[in-house]
Amino acid sequence: MTVRIETERLILRPIEPRDCDDHIAMMSDPLVAETLGGVQSRDILWRQFASYLGHWSIRGFGWFSVEERNSGAWLGRVGPWMPEGWPGLECGWTIASSAWGKGYAPEAAIGATKWIFAQFPDLPRIISTIDPSNTKSQAVAKKIGETKTEETFDFSGFKLDVWAADRASWLSRFG
Numbered sequence: 001m002t003v004r005i006e007t008e009r010l011i012l013r014p015i016e017p018r019d020c021d022d023h024i025a026m027m028s029d030p031l032v033a034e035t036l037g038g039v040q041s042r043d044i045l046w047r048q049f050a051s052y053l054g055h056w057s058i059r060g061f062g063w064f065s066v067e068e069r070n071s072g073a074w075l076g077r078v079g080p081w082m083p084e085g086w087p088g089l090e091c092g093w094t095i096a097s098s099a100w101g102k103g104y105a106p107e108a109a110i111g112a113t114k115w116i117f118a119q120f121p122d123l124p125r126i127i128s129t130i131d132p133s134n135t136k137s138q139a140v141a142k143k144i145g146e147t148k149t150e151e152t153f154d155f156s157g158f159k160l161d162v163w164a165a166d167r168a169s170w171l172s173r174f175g
């Protein structure tokens with residue numbers, strides 16, 4: 001599937017094999033990895049990246065690579081994620097630390113969520129699974145209209161909060 005989402009400052013496109021080294025570099029940054037279980041070895045990060053390509057193959061959707069329109073720089077991964085056992089269709093976000101604080105994650109997540117709701121007309125809500133200590137990610141969730149639910153999700157020893165926005169209210173605000 002050829003997908004290209006343009007926002008004011010960003011381009012989103014499906015993550016591709018050529019993004020592997022940029023992705024590993026981002027995930028090898030202790031600032032980024034701090035809220036994602038800590039820095040992992042390159043071989044583990046390679047396998048993680050391979051699973052992202054596999055997610056696109058199996059599900060027909062998956063992470064988008066985020067590029068800065070002006071520079072073409074690769075900034076991170078944002079978008080739909082729902083591996084087996086996930087509590088719903090998630091919009092997730094991780095941005096390289098050199099580009100933090102510019103509102104890129106919420107801008108990309110709004111573009112991605114518009115695409116998700118258009119792609120899945122019967123999807124009742126979008127979720128994000130967020131560690132209770134991850135205030136940066138909670139700030140993004142709030143900016144894209146999600147609120148914390150009472151639900152939690154146990155993932156690899158972490159008890160994550162489920163944040164969500166229902167379709168009708170999200171589309172009335174951002175659609």
Ligand SMILES: CC(C)(COP(=O)(O)OP(=O)(O)OC[C@H]1O[C@@H](n2cnc3c(N)ncnc32)[C@H](O)[C@@H]1OP(=O)(O)O)[C@@H](O)C(=O)NCCC(=O)NCCS
Pocket residue numbers: 031032033035036093094095096099100101102103104105106129130131134135136137139140143
């Ligand atoms: C969460 C994340 C995607 C936010 O990306 P972003 O493009 O910087 O998003 P924003 O610019 O909207 O900033 C979000 C919040 O991050 C914090 N922040 C921004 N710049 C920061 C910086 N340089 N240093 C520390 N915190 C910063 C602020 O609290 C900000 O909220 P505010 O705008 O209400 O003050 C990014 O911090 C990241 O990739 N973190 C590591 C991976 C991660 O935790 N992913 C989410 C897993 S659920």
